Amino acid sequence: MGEMLESSWEAHATTLANATSDEDLLRLYHKLETDLKIKGETQAQVIFARDTRASGSRLVACLVDALEATGTEFTDYKILTTPQLHYLVRCVNTKGTQQEYGEVSEKGYYEKLGAAFRQAMKHKKSTGNITVDCANGVGGPKLRELIKYLPSGDEGGVTIKVVNDDVHKPENLNLQCGADFVKTNQRAPPSSKAATLERCASLDGDADRLIYYFIDSSSKFCLLDGDRIATLAASFLGDLGRQSGLSEKLKIGVVQTAYANGASTRYITENLGLPVICTATGVKHLHHAAARFDIGVYFEANGHGTVLFSPAALKHIATHEPQSPAQHDALETLQALTDLINQTVGDALSDLLLVEVILAHKSWSPKEWNNTYVDLPNRLVKVEVADRNIFRAVDAERKLEAPEGAQVRIDELVGKYKAGRSFARASGTEDAVRVYAEAATRGEADDLANKVAQIVKSFGT
Numbered sequence: 001m002g003e004m005l006e007s008s009w010e011a012h013a014t015t016l017a018n019a020t021s022d023e024d025l026l027r028l029y030h031k032l033e034t035d036l037k038i039k040g041e042t043q044a045q046v047i048f049a050r051d052t053r054a055s056g057s058r059l060v061a062c063l064v065d066a067l068e069a070t071g072t073e074f075t076d077y078k079i080l081t082t083p084q085l086h087y088l089v090r091c092v093n094t095k096g097t098q099q100e101y102g103e104v105s106e107k108g109y110y111e112k113l114g115a116a117f118r119q120a121m122k123h124k125k126s127t128g129n130i131t132v133d134c135a136n137g138v139g140g141p142k143l144r145e146l147i148k149y150l151p152s153g154d155e156g157g158v159t160i161k162v163v164n165d166d167v168h169k170p171e172n173l174n175l176q177c178g179a180d181f182v183k184t185n186q187r188a189p190p191s192s193k194a195a196t197l198e199r200c201a202s203l204d205g206d207a208d209r210l211i212y213y214f215i216d217s218s219s220k221f222c223l224l225d226g227d228r229i230a231t232l233a234a235s236f237l238g239d240l241g242r243q244s245g246l247s248e249k250l251k252i253g254v255v256q257t258a259y260a261n262g263a264s265t266r267y268i269t270e271n272l273g274l275p276v277i278c279t280a281t282g283v284k285h286l287h288h289a290a291a292r293f294d295i296g297v298y299f300e301a302n303g304h305g306t307v308l309f310s311p312a313a314l315k316h317i318a319t320h321e322p323q324s325p326a327q328h329d330a331l332e333t334l335q336a337l338t339d340l341i342n343q344t345v346g347d348a349l350s351d352l353l354l355v356e357v358i359l360a361h362k363s364w365s366p367k368e369w370n371n372t373y374v375d376l377p378n379r380l381v382k383v384e385v386a387d388r389n390i391f392r393a394v395d396a397e398r399k400l401e402a403p404e405g406a407q408v409r410i411d412e413l414v415g416k417y418k419a420g421r422s423f424a425r426a427s428g429t430e431d432a433v434r435v436y437a438e439a440a441t442r443g444e445a446d447d448l449a450n451k452v453a454q455i456v457k458s459f460g461t
């Protein structure tokens with residue numbers, strides 16, 4: 001049951017929450033039992049937790065009612081980040097097997113990440129200060145806890161300043177802060193007091209997304225989003241593969257969605273020489289595609305992502321005999337990364353430590369990281385239409401097959417812009433069609449996005 005809950009417990013809890021009577025609840029439960037194929041001889045063991053959203057306690061109460069009504073064994077882990085719950089589910093499901101993932105406790109999560117971070121930072125200079133905006137969500141208290149397990153800046157680790165970590169007023173969640181605010185508005189949260197060139201990061205409300213940013217010496221806001229984290233991780237893992245003598249055995253690939261900036265895709269294929277797969281939006285699509293590589297790096301541009309190591313890759317890393325001190329060091333770092341990176345799902349806290357380790361190894365400030373390539377100006381707009389379901393996308397959501405004629409109009413328009421690229425797709429989470437456009441200049445990207453939005457509107461009304 002754990003693995004089932006891993007991807008969609010919230011949706012199912014909502015279904016149960018809609019029950020209007022005990023009979024209704026039981027009927028819905030039995031339907032879920034059949035739909036999720038969890039009916040069987042073995043006793044289900046359910047674990048759950050929630051983030052700090054106001055709706056959480058009601059959803060948990062409904063879930064507990066259902067579990068008690070059906071005599072199901074359960075453990076309530078109370079308040080956790082989404083990726084921490086994924087970690088626990090994997091730990092429960094692998095306990096006592098050769099793939100044992102970690103100790104089944106919140107403390108086990110911190111200990112695992114803390115020890116791996118310490119190992120990966122061995123002999124490296126501290127990365128200094130970073131300010132982390134926690135969106136006034138669950139990431140705040142959990143990051144504060146994690147810090148207790150990490151070496152500080154003075155001890156060769158990192159000094160983390162936690163801001164926007166008020167979880168007592170649910171109305172403050174994501175208010176003028178958080179990863180989505182920063183990515184969408186392309187500016188730091190007003191509460192951010194970071195100095196020029198100082199690293200800043202923002203988590204989202206349940207701490208599964210992470211983005212970095214800084215203000216450069218000409219006071220310009222510079223965003224280091226999910227594409228940047230993916231390229232940084234892929235380049236570092238490529239280096240480690242070569243340095244450890246395992247590059248033949250560790251084939252690295254990157255998975256993106258159509259929202260990835262075209263400049264990042266080009267950088268990965270042309271500069272890093274790595275393959276890129278484009279999938280439909282939603283981490284479930286990216287995760288499965290990444291699992292096809294020995295080392296699969298996947299990130300959505302919005303900062304949700306992680307790195308997957310295949311069982312064969314883990315074995316090579318654990319058993320390879322180093323031929324030189326340099327190979328030994330690279331292998332040791334790779335080994336530490338396999339523990340530091342949360343391989344169950346994108347995890348902002350784990351990703352934060354990964355980025356800090358890479359910057360320490362490369363001796364990079366955010367400026368050098370940002371200099372790896374120049375993003376193409378881009379614009380994302382939301383178009384409200386009468387029925388978004390008439391917009392059917394194909395080819396990893398880069399083309400519209402319906403309504404008929406819409407894609408031809410978009411293609412004609414895109415052809416008129418230098419380095420132009422644009423697509424429209426129905427959102428899976430909001431009642432709208434999203435239009436993305438990029439082009440050689442900011443003015444052209446805005447213009448292209450607005451014109452494609454008009455096309456969408458003309459077909460949607």
Ligand SMILES: CC(=O)N[C@H]1[C@@H](OP(=O)(O)O)O[C@H](CO)[C@@H](O)[C@@H]1O
Nearest residue numbers: 259281282283300302427428429430
């Ligand atoms: C452009 C964009 O950011 N889309 C988001 C958003 O999906 P939509 O289907 O675009 O509404 O929410 C998803 C779930 O959080 C996330 O995976 C995805 O990246």
